[in-house]
Amino acid sequence: MGTWRHLHVEGLHKRFERGPAVLRDINLIVDRGAFVCVLGPSGSGKSTLVDLIAGFERPTAGRISYDDRPIVGPGPDRVVVFQDISNALYPWLTAIENVEFGLKKRIRSRAERRRVAGEALRLVGLDSDAHKFPSELSGGMKQRAQIARGLVMEPEILIMDEPFAALDAITRRYLQYELKRIWHKTGTTIIFVTHDITEALILATDVAVLTRGPEATIKDAFRPALAPDTKPGDPAFVAASRRIEALIDTHANGRHGNGT
Amino acid sequence: MIGRWKPLLAAGVALTLWQLLAHWAGSPLLIPPPGHVARAFVQLTSNGELPQHVAISLQRLVVGLLVGVPLGTVLGCAMGRSRFLDAFVDPFIRMANSIPAIALIPFSLLWFGVTELARYALLVYIVALTLALAARHGVRQVPQIRLKAASALGLGRIEAFRRVVIPSTFPAILAGTRTAIGLGVMVIVAAEMLGATSGLGYLIMEGRAHYNVERMFVGMIGLGMLSLALDRTFSLAIERGLPRWSVKRRVR
Numbered sequence: 001m002g003t004w005r006h007l008h009v010e011g012l013h014k015r016f017e018r019g020p021a022v023l024r025d026i027n028l029i030v031d032r033g034a035f036v037c038v039l040g041p042s043g044s045g046k047s048t049l050v051d052l053i054a055g056f057e058r059p060t061a062g063r064i065s066y067d068d069r070p071i072v073g074p075g076p077d078r079v080v081v082f083q084d085i086s087n088a089l090y091p092w093l094t095a096i097e098n099v100e101f102g103l104k105k106r107i108r109s110r111a112e113r114r115r116v117a118g119e120a121l122r123l124v125g126l127d128s129d130a131h132k133f134p135s136e137l138s139g140g141m142k143q144r145a146q147i148a149r150g151l152v153m154e155p156e157i158l159i160m161d162e163p164f165a166a167l168d169a170i171t172r173r174y175l176q177y178e179l180k181r182i183w184h185k186t187g188t189t190i191i192f193v194t195h196d197i198t199e200a201l202i203l204a205t206d207v208a209v210l211t212r213g214p215e216a217t218i219k220d221a222f223r224p225a226l227a228p229d230t231k232p233g234d235p236a237f238v239a240a241s242r243r244i245e246a247l248i249d250t251h252a253n254g255r256h257g258n259g260t
Numbered sequence: 261m262i263g264r265w266k267p268l269l270a271a272g273v274a275l276t277l278w279q280l281l282a283h284w285a286g287s288p289l290l291i292p293p294p295g296h297v298a299r300a301f302v303q304l305t306s307n308g309e310l311p312q313h314v315a316i317s318l319q320r321l322v323v324g325l326l327v328g329v330p331l332g333t334v335l336g337c338a339m340g341r342s343r344f345l346d347a348f349v350d351p352f353i354r355m356a357n358s359i360p361a362i363a364l365i366p367f368s369l370l371w372f373g374v375t376e377l378a379r380y381a382l383l384v385y386i387v388a389l390t391l392a393l394a395a396r397h398g399v400r401q402v403p404q405i406r407l408k409a410a411s412a413l414g415l416g417r418i419e420a421f422r423r424v425v426i427p428s429t430f431p432a433i434l435a436g437t438r439t440a441i442g443l444g445v446m447v448i449v450a451a452e453m454l455g456a457t458s459g460l461g462y463l464i465m466e467g468r469a470h471y472n473v474e475r476m477f478v479g480m481i482g483l484g485m486l487s488l489a490l491d492r493t494f495s496l497a498i499e500r501g502l503p504r505w506s507v508k509r510r511v512r
Contacts, residue, residue: 056408076414087403092427101423102413153413 004066005032007157007189012062014048022048024215026062028208030157030191035183037200038193038218040210041248046193049210050161053191054080066156076102079150083162085142089134095145096121096130102153120148123182140171147179151186160192164199176202197244198232209247220247292473300474301481310463314482317452317459320376321444321490324383328440331384332391333433339392340399340429341421353392361386361447365454374455379448386447387440394436398429438494445487460486 012026022045030036040046051057053064055074063070071078079102082088089098099117107113121127124144134142143163150158164172180203183190194200200207201224208221224240231237275294282293304310339346339353364382372378402425410420452461460483467475 054408054412056411074408074411076412078412080408080412082405082409084403084405087405088409090406090424090427092430101410102415105414149413 004069004156006030006067007032008063008065008067009053010063010065012049012052012064013060014045014052014057015060020214021060022214022216023052024217026218028218028221030189031206032156032189033187034205035180035190035192035203036206036208037204038191038208038210039197039200039244039248040193040195040216041212042195044210044212044216045214046195046210047161050080050159050191050193053157054078054159076106076153077156078159079153079155079157081143081146081150081158081160081163083165085139085166088146089142089149091134094131094133095126095137095141095148098134098145099149099152101149106153116152117148120152121145123151123185124148125178138171139167140175143167143175144178147182151182151188155188157189157191160190162194163192165194165196172199179203197241200244201226201237201240202232207244209244212248289471289473292477296474297477297481301478304475304478310478310482313458313460313463313479314486317445317448317461317483317486318490320379320383320448320459321441324380324387324444324448325437325440327380328384328387329391329433329437332388332436332440333395335388336392336395336397336436337399337426337429340396341425346396350396353389353396356389357393361443362450365451368451369454379451379456382451383444383448386443390440390443391433391436394432394439395429398432398436399425401432402428434498438491441490441494442487445483445490449483 007028007030009026009028009030012023013021014023015021026049028036028038038046038049048057052059055072055078058072065071089095090101093101096114096117099120100113103113103116107116118127118130121130124147126141126144126148129137129141132141134145137145146163147158164175167175176199183203192200192203204224206221206223208218210216211219226236226240232241278291278294282288282291285291288296301310335349339349361382364385368378368382372381406424406428407420410424415423448459449461449464452459453465456462460479463482464476464479467473467477467479
């Protein structure tokens with residue numbers, strides 16, 4: 001697996017049994033090692049796109065492939081970090097046991113599993129809470145644990161579905177910078193779905209803008225190419241943000257975005 | 261201060277009311293006064309009769325639970341998992357569930373005769389039915405996201421069932437067991453009233469046959485104490501026996 005250079009999403013359509021197409025002709029190229037933010041207003045099929053890339057759903061048409069090797073179905077090469085902070089972790093397992101959860105088949109030795117999971121928890125800054133149950137963790141801590149659970153699998157791609165949307169603004173901003181640090185350290189390819197323009201600009205190397213649904217599609221993908229220390233409010237940041245807003249508004253056919 | 265004495269106060273009020281009722285009824289053959297019942301209680305306890313009947317009812321209940329809980333759980337999990345099986349079994353389960361268990365006593369007597377087997381059959385039936393419904397519901401209620409997470413982490417269907425669905429269903433199974441205990445007490449006593457020669461239901465029925473009203477009352481009180489003790493023991497076992505995560509809160 002370790003030799004791919006691009007993840008190709010080509011001509012992806014998704015239509016559920018009833019209703020119009022949710023996604024239409026989605027094309028996206030994800031470079032290995034990139035941090036791609038898929039940005040879209042609510043109802044634009046972001047979660048459906050996540051389900052397709054993760055393999056939980058089959059596309060109606062189109063394909064997803066590593067270079068030219070198509071991928072079908074879910075697999076530990078594409079681990080998902082979910083938005084749902086109350087159910088994504090297993091409540092009967094402690095933080096470290098949650099992180100070990102997917103390692104069982106991969107690492108035979110219990111002690112080794114524990115060591116690897118402990119390392120991942122240290123990476124996300126949760127090592128001192130390793131033996132707490134999810135009900136004893138804050139929302140931000142739960143999302144750190146989820147990230148660790150994904151990273152121990154050494155996935156080709158870490159898919160993150162609005163992972164910080166349910167957190168308070170302060171925790172969210174803090175975790176955004178934490179995630180960026182983690183990404184720099186591990187070099188894992190990340191596909192990060194969000195409706196938050198600022199979040200996308202803080203994190204992404206590439207931004208893909210999804211139009212408002214139904215029949216949402218990606219009209220534009222670009223590299224904001226902001227200097228690494230650019231902060232929200234800096235002129236370059238504001239300019240990039242305006243550019244995205246303009247894109248969303250054009251795609252909304254005169255309708256204005258809400259809250260993004 | 262008052263709070264601590266509340267139970268005593270309540271008991272005092274109840275006993276007074278009872279005494280008054282007994283007085284108004286005018287005959288200890290209808291409502292014996294508390295004093296008479298207390299005497300009978302002490303007598304039946306000290307000669308070992310009451311403990312023996314309690315023990316027999318309890319034994320029947322425990323056996324019924326030991327057989328019925330696993331049976332119902334397996335059936336319910338299978339129904340929760342397989343739409344195909346569920347389509348066949350669910351209508352029957354729902355129909356069966358709407359028939360009061362007591363209405364089935366004549367049938368169990370018809371098929372199994374006046375035997376211990378008849379009582380066990382009825383008890384296992386009601387326990388298994390309750391657990392099947394609880395487990396089915398529990399399996400259906402497993403949050404989709406837990407299963408998605410499992411498949412993204414590389415678990416197959418069978419492994420996900422074992423490592424995600426079953427633990428997720430655990431609270432529902434405990435809650436079902438608790439309901440089954442309550443129903444089980446009801447059913448076993450009713451079954452003991454028909455053709456048994458032991459157990460609390462028998463004690464009450466036999467008291468009536470001999471116009472020994474105090475015995476009936478002692479049987480009833482024994483029954484109340486038994487089911488209260490069972491319920492308390494069960495919730496205590498849950499609190500002590502389970503880890504810190506949220507089972508407790510959800511069962512209560």
